[in-house]
Amino acid sequence: MNEKDFAAKVARTLNWGLTRIDDDKLAGLRTARAKAMEAYREPITIAGLVTISGPSPSTKYDLIQKPLIWLPMLALIAMLAGANWFKDPNADIGDLDAALLTGELPINAFLDKDLDSWLKGSE
């Protein structure tokens, strides 16, 4: 028996099994397939990099899952708020002063009315 004949024999044997499935099992398989097809969504590729294939929009999140969605967002908001709380306001002005003290123009340039009026004219 060559390879082709053997493959045909296997296929025949498998197909023979299909004709002997009980009606109730067949109905169960059909229902399961229909459910799976309903839940399936076409994968979306963003910028050719990320592929998203999530649950259907009708998915319901239970009480445990809901905080799992909100907690990271709240944690991020809290971190941002906390960073602002602990930020030294003098550090920003320190940066500005350092830039002013080391720039190309001397300090008196920034107190010169002419420079100020040229700047206002440029706006």
Next chain:
Amino acid sequence: MAKRFGVIAAAILAVLMVFAASAQTNAKSDNTEPQLAWPTLPADQRQVLAPLEKDWMTLPGIQQKRLIAAATRYPKMRPIQQERFQERLKEWAALSPEQRNAARETYKDLSRLPPAKQDELRKRWQEKQVQTPPPPASN
């Protein structure tokens, strides 16, 4: 759905309150910043701020803190910037708070312009200095 909006609104409100409270704290700290005695500064900061040693305790706490913040950038500055920093430090500290704020505002206005325009105004100011005779020396 209404419950979800409630949660979002509560979260946003909480964040806004924290930001508002921190802004108030920052504003308050302007007047209540305690002075720092010269010997309490770390050695590297004392070295950078050395031109101000004599006048250090005449500076308000808030100004001391800002100068320290500026001095922490010193090690990362290029040699020419370090030289300018040392040269201008005393002049800067001698300005009134209003003058310093005015200089900062003008600096910020200049920084907001496109680089080519900034260069143009810098050159214009430098040329004006060359053309303007220096004030007569007072005896």
